[in-house]
Amino acid sequence: MRKAAIKRNAQLAGWLTQDEHGYRFVYDKAFLALPDARPVSLTLPLQEAPYTSNVLFPFFDGLIPEGWLLAIAEKNWKLNSRDRMGLLLACCKDCIGAVSVEEIKEDNL
Numbered sequence: 001m002r003k004a005a006i007k008r009n010a011q012l013a014g015w016l017t018q019d020e021h022g023y024r025f026v027y028d029k030a031f032l033a034l035p036d037a038r039p040v041s042l043t044l045p046l047q048e049a050p051y052t053s054n055v056l057f058p059f060f061d062g063l064i065p066e067g068w069l070l071a072i073a074e075k076n077w078k079l080n081s082r083d084r085m086g087l088l089l090a091c092c093k094d095c096i097g098a099v100s101v102e103e104i105k106e107d108n109l
Contacts, residue, residue, distance in 0.1 A: 002085050003104040008040050010100070016060065018085045025057060026050035040099050056084040063092045063099065 001019040005012055014027040025044060031037055032046060039046050041059035051057065064087045065073060073091050074081055081087070092101040 001106070002089065003106065004085075004089055005102045005104055006040055007100045007102065008038065009098050013040050013099075015104075016057075016088075016101070018056075022052060022054040023056055023085075024050050024052050025060075056088070060088055060092075060101070063095050063101065064088055065091055 001017055003018075004016045006014045006016050006025070008031075011031065012028050013031045014025055017024045027046060027048070029048070032048060037046060041057075043059050044051055044057065055061075061084055064070070064084065070081070070087075070091075073079060073087065077090050079086055079090055088101055089103040093103075094100060
């Protein structure tokens, strides 16, 4: 399983995971409790229930670079263009805009 912390304006907003069943995004309960909480995307409104999908959510897929920048990332980091979660984790820590993605490494202890 791969996991990422999704931040909105540098504040933890939720968690995105990928496993053998697909993708799951869930908002952090502390973020939902904030009086000024805003969704990371209009396509992912604030709610306690997790969102699930067989493919990477279009909003997150849209954060991945395209064109020459994607080609550079694929070549330098040896990434597969079909591995959308891998591209998201490698390329989207410091995105333009309010949302950023930080990979969470799970300890195998």
